[in-house]
Amino acid sequence: MSSKRVRILAMGTRDDVQPYLSLATHLKQEGFPVSVGTTNDLRSFVESYDLRCVTTGRPLQEVVRELMQREGRQNARRVFFQALLDTAYQLSENTDVLVYSSATTLAAPHIAEKLQVPAIPALTQPYLTPTDAFPAQGMPALPLGPGYNTFSYSLLDSLSWFFTRSLINKWRRKSLGLRAYRGARTPFVGQRQSGAPILYGFSPLVVPAHWEENVHVTGYWFQPAPQNWQPSRELEQFLEQGPPVLIHPGSMPPTSIRRIVRSFTEALQKSGIRAILIQNGVFPAEELPENVLVSEPVPYEWLLPRVSAAVHYAGSYISGACLRHGVPSLTIPYRVDQPFWAARIAALGAGMEPLSYRKLDAQTLMTALETLRTDQALKQRAVEVSKQLQQEEGAAAAARLIGAYLKQL
Incomplete structure (x- = not known):
């Protein structure tokens, strides 16, 4: 059994969090002390799979509502990101390894820097890692060929950092006690080049594409219904x-x-x-x-x-x-x-x-x-x-990749 405590940082809806419960189950079977960090409204859902759950005192939606009442609805986007960053940090304490979901990509690399722990992206959508097969999500599908598709990821990453940089740097200083991030690369590019595997929880049959060497498309992360669950x-x-x-x-x-x-x-x-x-x-x-x-x-x-x-x-x-x-x-x-x-x-x-x-x-x-x-x-x-x-075992493959990487550290 490994002594490295793994925290899976998974936020969002029930469907957003569900695949990470399968990943957590397989990491547990690999011998890792694993826990899932998510919002309080999903605690019973996580625990129904016999997994340890770490939550904040209040659901994210409640925190957002309070911030909006204080700062006004005109600041809704900034308020949401502020609540997301703060909640992600609270959910990440007391761990040796941070495995993080798509919803927490803005926060996780900075939290890992603060905690001085390795961070592993485990994503359920093709997000920010370049491919020439299709453009980045949110970028227009233009008839400009593979070169444009690849470039669109760098453009989206740069735009995302441009619009969130001020908020994130303020959060780094105030909440994490870190200096403002001023690297030549954006934070996620730094993550891509860190040597950690980037895991995708979908099938290569569904998304056929060429990726960077450290990107692994493992197959979907599914698992049976909880043992004690019964239909009405x-x-x-x-x-x-x-x-x-x-x-x-x-x-x-x-x-x-x-x-x-x-x-x-x-x-x-x-x-x-x-x-x-x-x-x-x-x-x-x-x-x-x-x-x-x-x-x-x-x-x-x-x-x-x-x-x-x-x-x-x-x-x-x-x-x-x-x-x-x-x-x-x-x-x-x-x-x-x-x-x-x-x-x-x-x-x-x-x-x-x-x-x-x-x-x-x-x-x-x-x-x-x-x-x-x-x-x-x-x-x-x-x-x-x-x-x-049906022939794929995505969560098991992802858990093995995480285990192999951590053994090298």
Whole structure:
């Protein structure tokens, strides 16, 4: 057993944190004392996998609300980043190794410098490491060839540092007791060149690309449902009537919530399609028809083999889970990396072309749902992709890479 204490810094939604629980489980099996640092609202979720959880006293959302009340909504972006930086630091104390997620890339290299510990990026989206296969997320897809694609990562990294440098340097001085960062390289370029492996928790089948030598695309990080988890009797009875469609709308853009909810509600009422809708806090259950069961989040590894298709927001984790289980997808991406994953599902032939949430209406959704349920070629291709992904053991591979690197130190 290794004496090096590993802290996995994973923040965000349940779906954002889920893959890191698989990585933590495999690191634990490799003999590392491992803990997961996340926000307080996810403590019971982490502990249900028999993992040690380190949390802050209050959920991140509560800290953000308090800061906004004090400093005003016009400073919302700065307030959010300030809360993220402070929370990440609190979650990183008392560890020997920091393994960090996409959501904490702004903070983690500086925290590792303060704590004098190695930092290992473990990311679930292709983020900031250059490739000539496609441009960086958030950069336009221009017909300028591989050279532009590679350059776009340096440009995005430089722009990100330009807009966050003042805030981060103030935080370094005030909270970390460090001097302002004035290196010739941006902090993440420094991380890329540190010699630590950069781990990607998705499949090379889904994202085929050439990467720098220390970048490892391990395969997705999945694991079974917690041993003590049991579905509700209501959910079991609903599934006994036949495989429904899974609908997971995710965190919808605030300005479009009413229209999206209305489109889904009307489409489900008129079509009569049986569906399980994962509640995201905005769907009024009393307005949904009897053919729809509203459910709290359910482990995908248990649920997806029991559904016929899925409509979702194309986050990294749910996209990979649907691909792994051969479930054809209809995606409605909103932001950040979601359009990327939606496009990859369609390119693989395991899902339909994405729908634009800006143009979504009930009729468009009804037509797409009917195609999703009846297109046999789509289902067959989803199964073919699934067979290949089932052979990957991404979390185990990532844990071994971390172990091998730490042995060299």
